[in-house]
Amino acid sequence: MKMKKALINCTVINGDMDREIEKDMIILINNQGIIEKIESRQNIMISKEYEQIDINHQYVMPGLINAHAHLFSDGNPTELSFSEETLNFGIKLLNTKLGKKFIYNRMKKNALVAFQSGITTMRSVGEFFYQDVKLRDDIQNEKVIGPDLSVSGFFISATGGHGAPYLALETDGPWDGVKNVRKNVRQGVDWIKICVTGGVTDAKTIGEAGRIQLTEEEVFAICKEAHKIGMMVAAHVESSEGVRIALKGGVDSIEHGAPMDEDIISLYKQNPNALRGYTSLIPTFQAAYPYALLDRSQTNINDVLFENAKIVYEDMLISFQQAIKNNISVGVGNDAAMAYVSHYDLWRELDHMIRFGGITEKKAIHLVTKSNAEILGVDKQIGTIDEGKRANLLILPNNPIENIKNLSKLSMVIKNGVLFEDLIIKKNERLDFALDLI
Ligand SMILES: [Zn+2]
Structure with a gap:
């Protein structure tokens, strides 16, 4: 006691x-x-x-709440790029008992760093082989020190879509989406994470990051199945049309985000298909601004990565400012584990919101504590x-x-x-x- x-x-x-x-x-x-x-x-x-x-x-x-993070990496930018064969081989190795132990230990280490930097709750939105479920339970049972985790297992993406096939269950059609929700639920996740559009990290052409991958029917079926058991759905989205589809389908949070028109604004605030009747926005500036704003002699990235990061970053900034102006529910996440996003500097996300997004320090603290707790549905306990x-x-x-x-x-x-x-x-x-x- x-x-x-x-x-x-x-x-x-x-x-x-x-x-x-x-x-x-x-x-x-x-x-x-x-x-x-x-x-x-x-x-x-x-x-x-x-x-x-x-x-x-x-x-x-x-305590700080990080509403969008991953634990599989420490954020150290790597200049290596792997061939598909190497990746396939690597993932096969990870999908073994030893491989999973390796992933688990990395996640555990990163979770401790996050905790030591003040993050007492984290929503982890996409990890390998359900090691997030195991780590969540070990932290809850006080076997491991770390933030309380809310986890989502594998992404649900279109075949060939963002994160697929390594980090995602591939989906074609509404029933397939339902099936993949059930698979994740069976493994014990707390949230469903879907990818409605492509993403910066694996886009092969300029503009591909925002390209729509899941259909509205698929998103709707996935949300309905998750909501049936009171589970919320987070959607990776990097273009306005993607946001529209995700909102109409009924997602509970938009991750990253893109510029809004009047219809999108009112759908965020009043969304009949979302579990709680509204949808929140979690921008993740840290995942995009280093690539978009740092000199390329520093980052050493190719044109496709640079241009996509710039588009996504600028769109995210507009969307954040629109959300604040229109009183849309906004949270804070930084996509820790992505290149340049360590687990110990969530303050940089707030700093960016203040300096570039125009909010006050007090507002930033509100977003990363109380507002995040509301979005995660734990505001009666924390925040x-x-x-x-x-x-x-x-x-x-x-x-x-x-x-x-x-x-x-x-x-x-x-x-x-x-x-x-x-x-x-x-x-x-x-x-x-x-x-x-x-
Ligand atoms: Zn992410």
Whole structure:
């Protein structure tokens, strides 16, 4: 049994937009890791059963939620490109007992890095051979340290579509889509991830990233089957027409996104086919801006990758600004594991939203905590610091509302009331140096 704790001298930053910073606060945490009380110092006596922890007037905020990430890679950009034969052979090796163990260990390592950087919840949207399901369970059972995971197993894509055949179950036709939902559900996933259009990473021609791959009928059938059991559907989409199809089909979140017209705006806000009657947007700037904005002598990428990244990045930025302006539900994810996206710098996604998307630091913190919790359907448990919610908290020496980069320096991560102070992360200096140029 864990001990009850009293965090004293807390400067509290909550996930809500309408709450101000509260000084000299005390947070009581029960032995189940639930916040019992949050009170100002004057109003409260702490009984002896609580272990007192002096936060020393540092900032306390809700743990970060990464709503779009993958764990199979650490984000180190590789300049190697593999032939199809090598890839086929590699995937065969991974689909063995030893191969799966290798994947699992990599994921476990990346999950720990994410956790040490303040991510206490992560939606992982596409991994190999259901190792995400296993890792989620091991973290839940406290066998492994990491963020709580919400997982989606393999993508569901069109035959030859984004991520196929390696990272996707290939689908042709609505019934095939239904079957693939059932396959993923059988393996224990929490979300369904579909790819409605192509993607930057595997496009072979300029413009292919946004090309429509799944049909509206397929998307509709997949969503209906998932919604039947209360499961939500996340859709990778990189063009406006793709967004339209995905929304009409009833997806619950649009990943990446593209510019909206009036019909698209109203479908986001009121979507009769989405599980909760609306659809959220999760842009992922970090996956696109290094390729689009860094000098190509740095990134060493070919024309196709560069042009597609530029199109997708610019479209994503427009879509994000439209979403904010029109009060569409927006969350934060950074596509960690993609090239240049490490697991320790989700603050860069917020920094990009602030500097290029025009939102405030406070709004950015709201999006990455409370708004993300709502999108993931866990806002009753996490996302703000309130009585009855789980004690998933970050302790920061410096105020992130003054400078969002202050999120990159933590004194402590608390999850379910357990304190973690060993937060030393091995960083990739080459990658950080390049990103600091933008
Ligand atoms: Zn992704």
